[in-house]
Amino acid sequence: MNRPSPTEEDLIQEFGNLYESYGLKRLEGLIVGLLLTQDEPVSLDGMVTLLGHSKGPISIAVRRLDDIGLVKKVNGPVNRRNYYAAHPDLFYNNFQFNMATVRKNRQMAERFLARLEEEEENGQAETVENLKHMRLFYQLMESFYQDFSAQWRKVKQQRLDGDASEKENGEDASRPETSALSE
Amino acid sequence: MNRPSPTEEDLIQEFGNLYESYGLKRLEGLIVGLLLTQDEPVSLDGMVTLLGHSKGPISIAVRRLDDIGLVKKVNGPVNRRNYYAAHPDLFYNNFQFNMATVRKNRQMAERFLARLEEEEENGQAETVENLKHMRLFYQLMESFYQDFSAQWRKVKQQRLDGDASEKENGEDASRPETSALSE
């Protein structure tokens, strides 16, 4: 349980802001940020003292984060306590959330298209047209997400392999061939 | 100003739910949903009667939707009125929002990495490691988003060309070569 440095404090707060802007709970972001700065698992009471929030909300937030796979229950020094760490696939798991909503959007378009098709009413041509646009868009997006998913797994594997054999070489050797990043 | 059919009513409500779950305003979703069912532009008062909400909130919501490019001011029958329609690139513009947050995430990782690097304190190794993971993830994601962006523009162009030459052929002829979609 290392007390965060000032920079790490800022990091934690930024994660709070980030999660808040996503429509999630600020406290959940604070917890995730905190765990990213800790090399050892943190207990509930640890979070209470490190974050300065009270136990009730933290208990609930941590359970939720565990449910959605952003945080992981792990073993720690004291037996009776629950210890948590950032999930090793935190970012990827969070992404899978987005992927699910993309799929939901596509399915929504398809569901309504089917409904309109069997109704055969007139005056709904524009709706049908827009739903087809929507379906096409999210179909394409879904396929990109799946490709991304596969690629990331590959990159992550390379990263693990690299760490195992040639530890300590400063920069990442395993960066994939990406298109040039703007800015 | 066509009163939505029952199915279209459902569609509008679902858009409300969707936007709400994104952390946006439910009313904004209702408006977007409504405009997707209308083949003619709708005035503010039109939305009031079609949605059954009052004018104040609609005025604000519509302005915001216009700002972020999900809705477009267009000309309509009566001169003094403001008419709105769903933006032709609604889904794409919404996606660009996501792309911006991905970029922000990458930049956040880089910003803190730079800060930690120049501080040279110890006990922050885990934070650095996690931030490198974060950076790598969002770098890859960003490059996929850019590829998707380019591809979508191409698909959209094909779609327009197709519509212009061979109108009315039931199904989309311009679907791109995507990987197989699950389910």
Add this chain to the structure above:
DNA sequence: TGGAACGTTTTGAAGTTTCCAAACGCCGGA
């Protein structure tokens, strides 16, 4: 069989959001 050490649930207060109703301001046309 206590009782200490936990995590969870409940309660209530404070803040925030969301909405309607109504007042307001602006712009054209009589």
Add this chain to the structure above:
DNA sequence: TCCGGCGTTTGGAAACTTCAAAACGTTCCA
């Protein structure tokens, strides 16, 4: 210049969210 139609802003009520404090339940150990 007044008046009617329109969008915007304001005020306030109701619902919801977020959090701390404290009561509660459970488990392990003396």
